[in-house]
Structures are given as C-alpha cells and as structure tokens.
Amino acid sequence: xxxxxxxxxxxxxxxAGAGIxxxxxxxxxxxxxxxxxxxxxxxxxxxxxxxxxxxxxxEELGLVPGHDPAQARRxxxxxxxxxxxxxxxxxxxxxxxxxxxxxxxxxxxxxxxxRYSPTVNLAVPALDDxxxxxxxxxxxxDVADIRLLEALRASQLDEP
Amino acid sequence: MTRRSIAPExxxxxxxxxxxxxxxxxxxxxxxxxxxxxxxxxxxxFTRRYPTVGERLGYVRRAYARWNRxxxxxxxxxx
Numbered sequence: 001x002x003x004x005x006x007x008x009x010x011x012x013x014x015x016a017g018a019g020i021x022x023x024x025x026x027x028x029x030x031x032x033x034x035x036x037x038x039x040x041x042x043x044x045x046x047x048x049x050x051x052x053x054x055x056x057x058x059e060e061l062g063l064v065p066g067h068d069p070a071q072a073r074r075x076x077x078x079x080x081x082x083x084x085x086x087x088x089x090x091x092x093x094x095x096x097x098x099x100x101x102x103x104x105x106x107x108x109x110x111x112x113x114x115r116y117s118p119t120v121n122l123a124v125p126a127l128d129d130x131x132x133x134x135x136x137x138x139x140x141x142d143v144a145d146i147r148l149l150e151a152l153r154a155s156q157l158d159e160p
Numbered sequence: 161m162t163r164r165s166i167a168p169e170x171x172x173x174x175x176x177x178x179x180x181x182x183x184x185x186x187x188x189x190x191x192x193x194x195x196x197x198x199x200x201x202x203x204x205x206f207t208r209r210y211p212t213v214g215e216r217l218g219y220v221r222r223a224y225a226r227w228n229r230x231x232x233x234x235x236x237x238x239x
Contacts, residue, residue, distance in 0.1 A: 008218070008221070028217060028220070032217065034206050034207045038224050040224060097180055098180075117212060142183075142187075147187070148199060151199035152203060154190075154191050154196045
C-alpha cells in the first residue's frame with residue numbers, strides 16, 4: 001500500500017461539501033466533544049443512500065472503498081482505506097445490547113454541528129445518542145467510554 | 161499516520177466482551193460526584209488548550225502516533 005499524506009480537514013471538507021449525511025461516531029466524536037481519549041481509526045455513520053456520493057467525494061483523498069455500495073448496503077458497513085482506516089457504518093438502525101433501536105434518521109435529526117476549523121464543519125450525534133452507540137457492543141472499553149460520556153452529560157446538566 | 165492494530169495476542173485484553181449482565185450493571189451505575197468533577201476539569205482543560213475540533217483531533221492523532229511508536233514491534237505487527 002502506498003503511503004499517503006492524509007489530510008483530516010480535507011476529509012471533513014469533502015463530506016460537508018458534498019452534502020453527505022455523515023456522523024462522526026466512536027472515540028473521535030468523544031474527542032470532538034472535548035474528551036481526550038486515544039483511538040486509531042475513524043468511525044463514520046453514513047446514510048445508506050449516500051454511500052456512492054461519499055466514495056466519490058473522498059476518492060481524491062486516495063481513500064478506496066472495500067466494497068461497492070450494493071455490497072456495503074447488504075453488509076451494513078464497509079471500510080474506506082489508504083494508510084488511514086475509516087470504518088463506515090451504513091445500517092439504517094442498530095439495536096443496543098438491551099434492545100433500544102438506534103436509527104440513523106433520528107440520530108441525524110438530533111445531531112450536533114461542530115466547527116472543525118473556520119471553514120469546515122462536522123456532525124456528531126447528540127450526547128444521549130452517542131452514549132447509545134456505545135451500547136452496541138459489550139466491550140470493557142465501551143463501559144469506560146460510556147462512563148466518561150455520562151459524567152460529561154451530568155457535568156453539563158450541572159452548569160449554571 | 162500508518163494504522164497499526166493491537167496484536168491478536170493481547171487484543172482480548174481491550175476487546176473482551178463482557179456478559180450482558182455485567183455490561184448493563186456497569187453502564188447503568190450513575191457517575192459519582194467525583195467522576196463528574198474530574199470530567200468537568202478534564203474537558204475544561206482540553207477545550208481551552210485546543211479550542212477547535214480540528215485542534216483536538218490533531219492532538220489525539222499526534223498522541224496516538226507517539227503511543228504507537230513506543231509499542232514493541234511484536235505488538236505493532238498485529239492485525
């Protein structure tokens with residue numbers, strides 16, 4: 001694989017510029033909200049109808065989809081990759097371990113728009129929704145993340 | 161940044177699935193006043209030092225790269 005110079009701002013600029021319904025989720029969303037946690041990958045949750053447009057928008061950045069849109073739709077997820085690795089979730093809805101249905105359209109409606117830089121915005125789920133996405137699997141590190149997010153939510157409620 | 165995964169030999173330490181009962185017990189426990197205060201201070205420090213989202217994500221990219229470089233080769237080779 002050829003090494004590339006990955007430009008994160010250009011990634012989010014391409015997504016926003018193409019009007020793609022994409023949410024940054026996972027630990028990078030936590031970082032965006034102000035929690036300094038480490039992570040290797042990018043996790044995006046993208047509307048199932050926007051897969052082809054996303055692939056086209058990031059092609060110039062050297063990001064190559066692991067599957068075509070039809071296959072990605074069937075699997076509910078795929079990967080965009082160069083020397084970076086972006087996990088792209090495209091499921092319409094995912095249940096939490098205790099059976100709460102987390103639907104993209106609803107999470108998108110409640111999204112938070114954040115300023116990445118003076119000229120680029122990105123979208124993350126609202127805090128309550130981000131916590132639900134962390135309840136999709138039952139890993140130890142998800143517990144740690146949920147506790148951080150719950151504490152962040154509580155601290156915001158305490159703010160005057 | 162080159163992506164390196166956790167070696168399969170130790171992946172279970174961070175990716176180990178909990179039982180549903182243990183998971184739900186732990187996530188349903190409300191945060192303590194101490195946890196809330198610590199997170200408030202942490203977020204305050206981080207967002208003052210790195211006011212934009214781009215700066216915060218940049219900090220994490222650099223921190224991850226530093227952490228990754230310190231890993232023994234056998235661990236970095238995983239995945």
